[in-house]
Amino acid sequence: MHTLSEENYLKCIYRLWQDKGQKITPTAIAESLGNNPASVVDMIRKLTEKQLINYDKKKGVELTAQGQKDATLIVRRHRLWEVFLLEKLGYHWDEIHDIAEEMEHIKDATLADRLDKFLGFPEYDPHGDPIPKANGKMAKRSSITLADLKAGGHCRVAAVKDTTSSFLQYLQKLDISIGTKIQLIEKIPFDGSLVISIDGGEHKTVSSKFGESVLIDM
Amino acid sequence: MHTLSEENYLKCIYRLWQDKGQKITPTAIAESLGNNPASVVDMIRKLTEKQLINYDKKKGVELTAQGQKDATLIVRRHRLWEVFLLEKLGYHWDEIHDIAEEMEHIKDATLADRLDKFLGFPEYDPHGDPIPKANGKMAKRSSITLADLKAGGHCRVAAVKDTTSSFLQYLQKLDISIGTKIQLIEKIPFDGSLVISIDGGEHKTVSSKFGESVLIDM
DNA sequence: AAATAAAATTAGTCAAGACTAATTTTATTT
């Protein structure tokens, strides 16, 4: 199997690949992981040798079929552990990501499937991200953010793009969670700030960065 | 906190310390971990610097108060995860040790306590080993083995000293688990073989090595 | 006590995976 580091790179590449249909460059990976680009180049070589990715200067990094499969399994484990930590151990929204980050690397052939069953085959993790099934298939995640909504529009929070505790704690303070209904009252042209109404409540202003981190259904 | 390797050494030293009141030498640690003695010497230096152990050629390796505390926590986590894997995820006796070996290293301040609560504060793990409490205290494990019993004596299996799957599978085949009642019919002087009766059943012969791996209450 | 065996230690090596600094390649401006 793969080392801890290889798994983290795989997962990172997978995430970048999902986020945008954009070219995945060494620099992008380096930024995402907080590593040095030179280190990334080393790992690209290693993962290429293991046939988990292909790298081409024009096309950037691409996951091979095997790489996709392996990355999906890591994501599956991560999201299942998040559900476990929240539902069974009573952690809060903002605490689970970092712990799941460690648990996702536990290696055992049947662990994910047993955990999945134990949890009742959940569809989504606590951040609203779909959990890949044992066969690798998963529901599509919304790709529209609150910032994409036009003024006056109504929506429902489907997921969050950011899992840092600072962001999640802010959401909690605003009383926003998965499923919360939000109306976008106004967009401030100057800096993209958003005036919103949470569950029909009073008007509040949030930043454009905030808006881009909230995935919505309409 | 400690690295994976440091934690494994700590746990190993803790186990050797519990097993016998004997002097813990670099060679003993090396054998126990399957490492080279030279590597052990390096790690002894490192753990000494971190004030987790003291090393003296006469006395061997000893855990400091902090070392004991840290080692106990690792053991606590290991045994709690074993209970989880067996009771909640439906693994068998012989499958859980290796997985728990990975899970015990998950670092989070409240994880062990939450898991403990979730599992209903179990006293013993599936191999009959007592689970250290949050305060570090734990029940004493029996130190008498089946091989120590005298011919004719009755006992109850309290725990197993060996957690390899080959041993556990053999136990399962013999229909022995924690709590099983055994009578020692006869000891064969030639090689220490034991003739036993399991739950009052027919006579069976097992090796002395087997007898030494089964901890009993009388 | 001397000889031998075993254990401990030192010195040096290696691989993984990170880094920095320097260089080359590619993109973007002017």
Added chain:
DNA sequence: AAATAAAATTAGTCTTGACTAATTTTATTT
């Protein structure tokens, strides 16, 4: 197109935690 900036890459270093081989220390025999 030349100049500049950014990205990618190479080369070399560092740390962790293993290793082997050689040496020293300690224990055990004879």
